[in-house]
Amino acid sequence: MKPIIELQDIRRNFIVGEETVHALRGVSFTINEGEFVTIMGMSGSGKSTLLNLLGCLDTPTKGEYLLDGISVRTMTKPQRAVLRNRKIGFVFQSYNLLPKTTAIENVELPLMYNASVSASERRRRAIEALDAVGLGDRLNHKSNQMSGGQMQRVAIARALVNNPAVILADEATGNLDTRTSFDILVLFQKLHAAGRTIIFVTHNPEIACYSSRTITLRDGKIRDDKVNDNIQDAKVKLATIPLPDDN
């Protein structure tokens, strides 16, 4: 199995006024290709800091981080931007779609910052990604004409379009109702089954039973790291949730 993410004794300190806050105090783990990992932890456990580091938005104070074999620690800001563009797909809690912009244009966005992708290929890949999330019939819907679930699907398509090494989801179901949450989880499981590497950061313990591995953080350290032998099928759970009356 090919390692996608390798963390070696990662530490991250923030200086707030006179004090030094140790957000991460030595975190090490390896995530291999094809894993669906949930990173859990209460607020203040350091999971946001870890997510920022994994997403190459931030660099560690100490320790080595290899993303798909590339060392991130010494990279400059623009270099990390390019790396994010090629290797990472983000899914945010609040979707972060461009306003008044069609689904397809939103999905095309990461490829706009990759000069080697032509306009026609950009379009083709965006349509492909939207098909993969089940929105092939809503290509030209604008972001303000869509429901929360649809918007999150567009966001996932956007995360897929650059064919990333890893998809980073930050509380991706946090803004959705239970039914739609499971809808999205089903989609994530489908992507996992197709061989995608997914890291899902959440504080909701329920989600852990649908992933293949769970890492729990507390006070900037790993408290627990276990492989889930009994992955539940989100589709089964979804079937038990009744449809809303007004739908």
Added chain:
Amino acid sequence: MFKIALKALSNSKMRTFLTMLGIIIGVASVITMLAIGQGSKQSIQAQIAEMGSNMIMIHPGADMFGGVRQSASSMETLKLTDYENICKEAKYLAAVSPSVSSSGQYIAGGNNYPSSISGVSIDYLTIRQFSVGSGEMFTEQDIKVSAKVCVIGKTIVTNLFPNGQDPVGQIIRFNSIPFRVVGVLKSKGYNSMGQDQDDVVLAPYTTVMKRIQAQTYLQGIFASTITEDMTQDAIKDLTDILRADHKLKTNDNDDFNIRSQEELSSMMNSTTGLMTTLLACIAGISLIVGGIGIMNIMYVSVTERTREIGLRMSVGARGVDILSQFLIEAILISITGGLIGVVLGVGASFIVKFFAHWPISIQLWTVALSFIVCTLTGIFFGWYPAKKAANLDPIEAIRYE
């Protein structure tokens, strides 16, 4: 990148338009103001040129009789010999003519008209930029023999020959002295001082001096330099010649006055130049205000779109990508505004010309200048907000509420 910026602008059309409005008004006013300024400058220059822009006038002057300063026309310090010496010795001059004049009543058939007669040489036509329309100018031979011939202007023609008969060859009487009309001058209209330049009768100076005035001194000498920029040299040269002629000692005052049309023209030019500068300043201020409008809106737009910027950064936009996006937005606003402004400015100038009948002149450089200035305004005022956007931290920007 260009498309991204265009898209962002079209997402908020009203705001984009309002931002542009500042630039539109700025550019339009710069162009209109400069068109008016340049127009009046050109029309004044044209009028001066019509009077003969290289013209130098020499008048007798500073002559004292027992401490009483005499009026120029009664002074006798300029003699025909001065004219002859100038003809012989002066450099820089293209044409020289003596000038003597006398006023009186003209009679032709049953019509009469009060005017004056100017005794000049043939060069006078060149100096004052007159030209003969029908007939001919009098000749050197006419001057030599003090022939009673004359060339007349349009105003004289309409007053003495109201029935439209050809004045060439006719006899007109000036204070009962008969003159044969040999030519009619082309009409020049009124000059900038409101003088009728067609109310003129030209005769050989010898004729006027001997047959009308019976005097030997001149009321003035007109000359024109070869080119306009020789005027100062020519004045100095003429001063030397006349001082030598008049045998003046080094500490004696000149007994003549030399004036050039250039003095008048430079005075006029500085007045209109000042006016143009003032107008351009006012217009320029409105352009700057427009630029500040762009900065203001771009600044608000950056704050408002912080999350969008954060998202773009997290999907791989570098700082320079964000910087250029916002800069292109600012430049697009200012260029589009500039184009509309140019069109409106040109339109407004023609409206001014049509309704107010002011002379206007739209020059390519004013259009180019205001266009370049407004593009620079866009870059200048767009830079700071764009830089601010590029320096945002993606972690904070993506979670910005």
